[in-house]
Amino acid sequence: MRRLILMRHGDAEASGPQGQGDRGRPLSRAGHGSALRLGQELRARGLSPDLILSSDATRAVETLEDVVRGGGFTGVPVKTLSILYLADPETVLDRCHEVADTVQTLLFIGHNPGWSDAASLLSGNPVGLDTAEAAILEKVGESWTGAISDPGLWRLKGIVP
Numbered sequence: 001m002r003r004l005i006l007m008r009h010g011d012a013e014a015s016g017p018q019g020q021g022d023r024g025r026p027l028s029r030a031g032h033g034s035a036l037r038l039g040q041e042l043r044a045r046g047l048s049p050d051l052i053l054s055s056d057a058t059r060a061v062e063t064l065e066d067v068v069r070g071g072g073f074t075g076v077p078v079k080t081l082s083i084l085y086l087a088d089p090e091t092v093l094d095r096c097h098e099v100a101d102t103v104q105t106l107l108f109i110g111h112n113p114g115w116s117d118a119a120s121l122l123s124g125n126p127v128g129l130d131t132a133e134a135a136i137l138e139k140v141g142e143s144w145t146g147a148i149s150d151p152g153l154w155r156l157k158g159i160v161p
Helices: 031-045 058-071 087-094 116-122 144-149
Strands: 002-007 049-053 078-081 105-110 134-139 155-160
Touching: 002 031, 002 116, 031 058, 031 078, 049 058, 058 078, 058 105, 087 105, 087 116, 087 144, 105 116, 116 155
Parallel strands: 002 105, 049 078, 049 105
Antiparallel strands: 002 134, 134 155
């Protein structure tokens, strides 16, 4: 069973440090709290990732740090990728082809509209993710490439929190 968790970053400040633009916007206080709680909720549901891939935007990296702390996911391999900043669904799903087949649960942290669109595309259902929400998707597959390439739909297990 392959499990894909598509998480949108927590609520961010309206602007970042001068000269850093949108990519440098940090999480708000509320954003930190909701990301921490989302990590706790993932852990409570037994959704511990084997790998986390995140956008390199400040708000996504801070969300990642809070989710790891809240869920106790210390030691889980993490990669921050600039290509995931405001990525379209195809870019997000293409990253799955690079994931080792030993990974059963993959957590992505990034931005809309790409994350909601990717969840909608995979599940065949309209999905709209608010800040610090995650779509949980599952599909049987021997490999990530097979699971992503197979035209069958992924099962949308729910939106957390």
